[in-house]
Amino acid sequence: EIVLTQSPATLSLxxxxxxxxxxxxxxxxxxxxxxxxxxxxxxxxLLIYDASNRATGIPxxxxxxxxxxxxxxxxxxxxxxxxxxxxxxxxxxxxxTFGQGTRVEIK
Amino acid sequence: xxxxxxxxxxxxxPSETLSxxxxxxxxxxxxxxxxxxxxxxxxxxxxxxxxYYDGSTKYSPSLKSRVTISADTxxxxxxxxxxxxxxxxxxxxxxxxxxxxxxxxxxxLWGRGTLVTVSS
Numbered sequence: 001e002i003v004l005t006q007s008p009a010t011l012s013l014x015x016x017x018x019x020x021x022x023x024x025x026x027x028x029x030x031x032x033x034x035x036x037x038x039x040x041x042x043x044x045x046l047l048i049y050d051a052s053n054r055a056t057g058i059p060x061x062x063x064x065x066x067x068x069x070x071x072x073x074x075x076x077x078x079x080x081x082x083x084x085x086x087x088x089x090x091x092x093x094x095x096x097t098f099g100q101g102t103r104v105e106i107k
Numbered sequence: 108x109x110x111x112x113x114x115x116x117x118x119x120x121p122s123e124t125l126s127x128x129x130x131x132x133x134x135x136x137x138x139x140x141x142x143x144x145x146x147x148x149x150x151x152x153x154x155x156x157x158x159y160y161d162g163s164t165k166y167s168p169s170l171k172s173r174v175t176i177s178a179d180t181x182x183x184x185x186x187x188x189x190x191x192x193x194x195x196x197x198x199x200x201x202x203x204x205x206x207x208x209x210x211x212x213x214x215x216l217w218g219r220g221t222l223v224t225v226s227s
Contacts, residue, residue: 043217043218043219044217046209046213049213050210056215087151087152089213091211091212091213094165095153095154095156095165098153099151
């Protein structure tokens with residue numbers, strides 16, 4: 001089973017700052033990794049698919065990069081609504097699996 | 108576009124069967140599959156299984172012996188049955204769409220989720 005490890009667990013930043021979130025896979029997964037945002041009391045929302053593709057309607061301040069085992073989600077300038085939990089998700093095997101999440105909180 | 112909404116009992120007794128329904132509202136939606144996903148503080152997000160448009164199903168190996176997913180003929184209601192539940196099955200349960208506009212096994216439309224507690 002491929003394990004996804006997200007870091008850091010919590011990221012404390014101010015609005016306007018840049019956020020860099022990491023997801024590491026225990027073995028190579030090519031580009032088959034996506035990112036979701038979950039705000040309190042809401043369901044996850046697909047942000048990025050296959051490492052670097054923004055989903056429909058996702059603002060350009062969200063970008064993804066990486067391949068193999070190391071992936072990054074970058075939020076170029078945090079807006080108030082971006083403070084949430086972010087999950088990476090692997091789709092290379094069934095069932096799809098998720099990382100444990102990174103919480104982005106207001107500093 | 109359509110929306111998804113989960114419904115069902117919020118409390119289930121241990122050893123009984125958890126039954127949930129996901130209803131499509133606000134218009135029809137296209138989909139590749141509908142998937143049931145649950146979330147707990149301990150294990151995070153976990154895919155239970157899905158049902159494809161052709162009616163075929165795929166289940167998580169760890170839950171395969173206890174899970175059944177089905178759909179009505181109109182493909183506007185999708186059901187989850189989880190047998191022999193324990194406290195470890197306490198979770199928020201989501202239905203989520205595997206959309207046709209994305210590669211396989213990404214979920215682009217989710218219901219709001221429903222909390223199911225397993226307790227006597």
